[in-house]
Amino acid sequence: xxxxxxxxxxxxxxxxxxxxxxxxxxxxxxxxxxxxxxxxxxxxxxxxxxxxxxxxxxxxxxxxxxxxxxxxxxxxxxxxxxxxxxxxxxxxxxxxxxxxxxxxxxxxxxxxxxxxxxxxxxxxxxxxxxxxxxxxxxxxxxxxxxxxxxxxxxxxxxxxxxxxxxxxxxxxxxxxxxxxxxxxxxxxxxxxx
Amino acid sequence: xxxxxxxxxxxxxxxxxxxxxxxxxxxxxxxxxxxxxxxxxxxxxxxxxxxxxxxxxxxxxxxxxxxxxxxxxxxxxxxxxxxxxxxxxxxxxxxxxxxxxxxxxxxxxxxxxxxxxxxxxxxxxxxxxxxxxxxxxxxxxxxxxxxxxxxxxxxxxxxxxxxxxxxxxxxxxxxxxxxxxxxxxxxxxxxxx
DNA sequence: TTCATTACTTACCGATCAGTATGTTATAAT
DNA sequence: ATTATAACATACTGATCGGTAAGTAATGAA
Numbered sequence: 001x002x003x004x005x006x007x008x009x010x011x012x013x014x015x016x017x018x019x020x021x022x023x024x025x026x027x028x029x030x031x032x033x034x035x036x037x038x039x040x041x042x043x044x045x046x047x048x049x050x051x052x053x054x055x056x057x058x059x060x061x062x063x064x065x066x067x068x069x070x071x072x073x074x075x076x077x078x079x080x081x082x083x084x085x086x087x088x089x090x091x092x093x094x095x096x097x098x099x100x101x102x103x104x105x106x107x108x109x110x111x112x113x114x115x116x117x118x119x120x121x122x123x124x125x126x127x128x129x130x131x132x133x134x135x136x137x138x139x140x141x142x143x144x145x146x147x148x149x150x151x152x153x154x155x156x157x158x159x160x161x162x163x164x165x166x167x168x169x170x171x172x173x174x175x176x177x178x179x180x181x182x183x184x185x186x187x188x189x190x191x192x193x
Numbered sequence: 194x195x196x197x198x199x200x201x202x203x204x205x206x207x208x209x210x211x212x213x214x215x216x217x218x219x220x221x222x223x224x225x226x227x228x229x230x231x232x233x234x235x236x237x238x239x240x241x242x243x244x245x246x247x248x249x250x251x252x253x254x255x256x257x258x259x260x261x262x263x264x265x266x267x268x269x270x271x272x273x274x275x276x277x278x279x280x281x282x283x284x285x286x287x288x289x290x291x292x293x294x295x296x297x298x299x300x301x302x303x304x305x306x307x308x309x310x311x312x313x314x315x316x317x318x319x320x321x322x323x324x325x326x327x328x329x330x331x332x333x334x335x336x337x338x339x340x341x342x343x344x345x346x347x348x349x350x351x352x353x354x355x356x357x358x359x360x361x362x363x364x365x366x367x368x369x370x371x372x373x374x375x376x377x378x379x380x381x382x383x384x385x386x
Numbered sequence: 387t388t389c390a391t392t393a394c395t396t397a398c399c400g401a402t403c404a405g406t407a408t409g410t411t412a413t414a415a416t
Numbered sequence: 417a418t419t420a421t422a423a424c425a426t427a428c429t430g431a432t433c434g435g436t437a438a439g440t441a442a443t444g445a446a
Contacts, residue, residue, distance in 0.1 A: 003412045003423045024305060026219040030404060040425060041405075051404065101308045107363060111304040112217060114366045115294045125367035132373070159377035160357070167360030170300060173307045174318035180325070184352035187384060196393045196442045223434060233395065234435075244434065 012037040017058035021105040024112050025055050062105040063127040080142030081192050088185045095172045104169050132162050157191055164188045205230040210251035214298040217305050218248050255298040256320040264327055273335030274385050281378045288365045296362050325355050350384055357381045
């Protein structure tokens with residue numbers, strides 16, 4: 001009774017996510033989006049609503065992806081210290097490899113939109129809170145295993161590491177001297193001692 | 194022989210700086226600028242060149258202002274630990290006081306423009322390097338006075354504190370729970386122990 | 387007072403913005 | 417095969433973008 005959709009919704013949403021991630025909300029125009037997604041504007045509007053709704057859907061997809069990737073990364077090593085070190089260093093390696101440094105879509109949105117749109121202020125805050133809780137869990141695992149001191153304030157240290165992670169991700173956009181970053185990570189991770 | 198300028202160049206540049214600071218490069222339109230600055234578009238173009246040049250001039254003014262404010266802030270207390278604590282807490286207090294959280298103009302630019310414009314990548318990197326050097330000087334003052342250990346790697350700790358400062362400034366845009374932030378700052382500053 | 391020069395205001399430029407009306411094509415139930 | 421329905425492509429909308437042409441007003445040197 002109906003004509004069937006000719007594009008893969010998940011695929012084109014993924015493309016939109018990467019475009020918003022790289023260029024931000026304002027700088028990514030609908031013409032950019034149609035060109036990248038390979039579909040026309042009416043198709044975007046019928047499938048995702050307007051630009052802001054498409055952006056929100058893309059960001060939600062990103063935060064889910066990012067959250068599970070972070071969880072996987074922090075679970076890879078039995079040592080909590082090692083896990084965090086690998087996590088930080090993976091971010092440096094990842095960003096250094098690309099020409100255009102996209103950083104983190106959620107952090108980019110926190111800077112561009114959170115102060116002007118309550119919806120994105122809340123959405124980004126909730127994701128940061130999720131990451132902080134994940135970090136806290138990981139630290140508590142280290143305390144239980146005896147790797148970390150029982151006197152450590154897991155919640156506060158988790159929040160500090162999250163702040164460091166945000167700062168690192170942002171600073172990498174200006175292509176700082178790699179050796180400076182590497183030493184700074186080592187120092188930051190002494191918070192786990 | 195000539196008609197004299199009717200507006201104060203420093204004053205209108207200051208207004209433009211605050212507008213770019215709050216809204217970013219893309220979102221601050223020339224109509225927004227003329228309305229805020231109180232002059233017409235041809236006056237802007239004759240005095241400052243095009244939008245990008247005006248933005249660059251405004252950003253340079255900001256970084257100079259910001260650098261000397263940071264230097265003054267870090268010099269206020271004889272204790273280096275106290276100086277950094279006051280610096281971090283002043284930022285939280287400042288941002289918490291405003292409705293729209295502007296954050297730091299240089300950090301905003303690092304996120305929005307540095308990956309796409311080499312000029313702003315360099316400009317923002319140089320400012321961050323300046324701040325890192327200022328932090329390093331301050332830490333070395335603490336080592337000389339005996340407040341900090343001689344074994345401390347001043348450069349690496351300075352870089353870590355800078356990263357934490359960036360992360361804090363960005364995170365504040367999502368209005369996190371104040372108590373979390375306060376505890377995280379305390380933990381971060383143990384890097385000076 | 388005249389005149390060259392520069393700052394000003396107004397009105398406009400083509401390009402692009404987000405979003406939509408309209409007509410065509412494909413599908414599946416009848 | 418017919419037909420209702422939804423997805424498609426094309427072309428358009430008014431608004432706004434950054435930037436400028438053109439004409440007027442003010443200034444100071446001669």
